[in-house]
Amino acid sequence: MPLLELAHLQKSYGPVKALKDLSLDVPEGCLYGLLGPNGAGKTTTLRILATLLAPDQGTVQVAGIDALQDPRSVRCLMGYVAQEVAIDKILTGRELLQLQGDLYHLRPANRDKRMQELIALLGMQDWIDRRCGTYSGGMRRRLDLASGLLHRPRLLVLDEPTVGLDIESRGAIWQVLRELVQEGTSVLLSSHYLEEVEALADRMAIIDAGRVIAEGTPDELKQRLGGDRVTLRVREFSDQHEAERLQRLLQPVEGVLQIVVNRAQGYSLNLVVEGDHVLQRLRQQLDQAGLPVFALAQSRPSLDDVYLQATGRTLMDAELAVAGQRDTKQERKQSMR
Amino acid sequence: MTSPVATPTSAPMAELVQETTALTRRLFLQLQRRPSTLVAGVLQPLIWLVLFGALFSRAPEGLLPGGISYGRFLGAGVIVFTAFSAALNAGLPVMFDREFGFLNRLLVAPLRSRSSIVLASVIYITTLSLIQSLAIMATAALLGYGWPGMAGLGLVLVTLLLLVFAVTALSLGLAFALPGHIELIAVIFVFNLPLLFASTALAPLSFMPPWLGWLAALNPLTFAIEPIRAAYAGPLDLSVVLLDAPYGPVSGYVCLLVLMLLTAGLFLLIRPLLNRKLS
Structure with missing residues (x-):
């Protein structure tokens, strides 16, 4: 049984159909990449999975648990690292992790020990006691990754984990994700960077206009093209x-x-x-x-060729096509409660 | 790595306490590092107290009911205004969390009950407003405007608590109903001072034209001001008529009852909204 089963998801924002019958199975123990241009529906899919958003249609099962019926159990199993990092600028990184640990009901002793591990793992020692408001993008993303990992989730979900990051931070995050998968955590990440999915993913799906257009290992997808x-x-x-x-x-x-x-x-x-x-x-x-x-x-053939073959345009062209159309203000409103 | 540390089966009550404590702690850490809200919340009523006290310090003796000085009369009003203003701002931190997406971070976590988010706000704002009110009471005492006895102090605190709960509920409701913090601040701005003026904080009902008297006699602030004024005035008796309202005499018990009903009513009113926004 796959760890994660998304079946026939549909979601509309007003007249905009963000997801049109999206189905996806993610097996346990692998790093799964969702590749697609901005606006393809990646974030919507992950927000539904994170129980922040209810689909109009379709089902979500994580480890056999229906996420729509029993969201709390799914939240316990899952770590979610959102794309736009919401951070409390006044708190230090350590205080934010403590808060996060308490929200996941870790015992204080466990919590602090786990925090030490993650601080070391992600190289945060030097700045973890500084206020979050002073952090760079890379530091924030590492802190967010740490808070997603605090409760040792079985499935870690990351929305565009390295977008806009410096090469060093990106490398550090890639390294951590690889180690996690080796230790048995399943990881699902979305990206519109071909190289990222190519470098990390064991399996992947290409998403375009709210549905999955290709699925398999990166090699399979490329070989299929011939x-x-x-x-x-x-x-x-x-x-x-x-x-x-x-x-x-x-x-x-x-x-x-x-x-x-x-x-x-x-x-x-x-x-x-x-x-x-x-x-x-x-x-x-x-x-x-x-x-x-x-x-x-x-x-x-590259993954871009795979995308080109499936959609008739390159990933970059798809990005450019939606670049002027996105209404970020509207999207922000949608994500607001 | 696979064994989850968090298990959904551990004691629900302990978990509720843990998450509420953590959320409350966050709000107090913010306050500690950005104490300007605390300071401003004391400073403004203080300025009212000193300026208005001075403005009417030469008012003829015996003008006010009971023959008390204007400073003593004003004290109760300013104490209530302090707690009211603090509680009215309760929704702001929540609104910022909504707008900046921090709320989503909380909602992704397996909270035992999402009421803990609301509960943390209530605990925080109640403590903050009581500290500010006590600071004002102490200052008023130093200015020679008196201090309630032990029983009186109890009544002051109960009255303030009821008012703070009611206003906090209102503000939290607004924080989820309005689209952004600009709108919330606008609503707070529009209602804050007019509610003060249309109450018995600055002048007794007998000074007001009938239409304003009606407004003041229906204003929730009045129902908090009068018991506190009575607590300052001397021997405590809640059955005494405190307000000669146009619709009839209002005793201390009625004042407290109105505040209680208001609090309960507002919490019931915002509950469906909170349930929807936090589901």
């Missing part, structure tokens, strides 16, 4: 005319499955290829036509 990816530039910036001419020239080359002109990248060509020595043949073809080669590189 073929390799080749990027070609004949000069640093081409024009459309030249790009189309190249497309016609290279399409017949053996092993080339598909050629896409990437306008956003200076009319470079993105090729899907299969078989051996395709790069060599491409080079020959270009030589015969007397064309220069500025850059020619082959790579395995």
Whole structure:
């Protein structure tokens, strides 16, 4: 039985359908990544899971417990680290952790011992007794991670744990998450960073427009696409005319499955290829036509290609598409009680 | 790592105490590090007391009922105003927690009962307002405006508690009903002073035109001011008529009863709202 089962979740905010029939199973003991652009429904999904939000339709089961019927038991099992860190600026980090420990009803002795462990684990010794108002983004996120881990949850849920963080803090958080999974805690995290999911996740789901569009291990997803990816530039910036001419020239080359002109990248060509020595043949073809080669590189398909295949656009394009549409004020209101 | 430290089966009462204590402690830590609310809450009534006391210090003897000095008359009003203003602000910390998302942090935790969030606010604001009121009472005593006897002090505290509970309920209700702290502060701002002026804090009913007399005789502050004034005036007798209201005489017992009903009524009124917002 999976640790977490989300079945047919639907949630609307007024006329906006945030979730349209989203289903997801997360097995115990793995690090599960939810990948998707902003506005795909990741945060809504995690807020429902954290019992902060009731879905319009669908069911949530954590370790066999119905989260809608018995939210308190689910809260005991779960640590939740929200995206926007709400922190009491007047309290010190230690006081905030104590408060958190009391809200989870840890015995004071247990609580303090556990706090010491986490302070050491997350490298917070130097500043834990300073007021939270003085913390940097990375410090806040570490403190929040600590407060999510205080009661040793069976499932840790993180919403965009490293968004906007410096590389050092990001590395520290990644390290802790890896260790947690090794020690048996299940972790579910959302991210719109491909590298993050790629680097951390044992399994993953790609979410787009409120539903799951692909699910599996990162390798499975990439292999399912098949073929390799080749990027070609004949000069640093081409024009459309030249790009189309190249497309016609290279399409017949053996092993080339598909050629896409990437306008956003200076009319470079993105090729899907299969078989051996395709790069060599491409080079020959270009030589015969007397064309220069500025850059020619082959790579395995990436998660971005997986996303592209499923939605017809790259993750970055999806981000840009919603960038101007988001109403952060409205979203804040939705999360307010 | 897998064995949870928190188990949902341990003693419910102990858990309730633990979470309420922790939430209350947070509010007091905030107060300790940002004592300006405490200081301002004492300073403002103090200024009232000194300025208004001085303003009417030359009022002819025997003008006020019972022939007391204006300073003595004013004392009760300012004490009640102090507690009232403090309690009216009860909703602000809750509102900020709602707005900044700290409330969500509390709601993700397996609280035994979410009433502990409300309870912590009530404990905090009650303590704060009583400390402020006592500070004002001590100052009034130093200014020569008297001090109630032991029984009188008891009555003062009971009356203040009832008023504080009622106003705290109102303020917490507003904190969940209004969209943000700007609106809450606006409501507090609009009601605070007019309620003071439309009560018997600054002048007796007999000084007021009939319409204002009606307002003052219906104003909850009046029902708190009169018993406290009586406690200061001398031998305690709650059956005595304290207020000659336009609708009839009001005894000390009636004053306390009205405050009790008001408190109970307001808590019943906000309960569905709190249940909905905290569910």
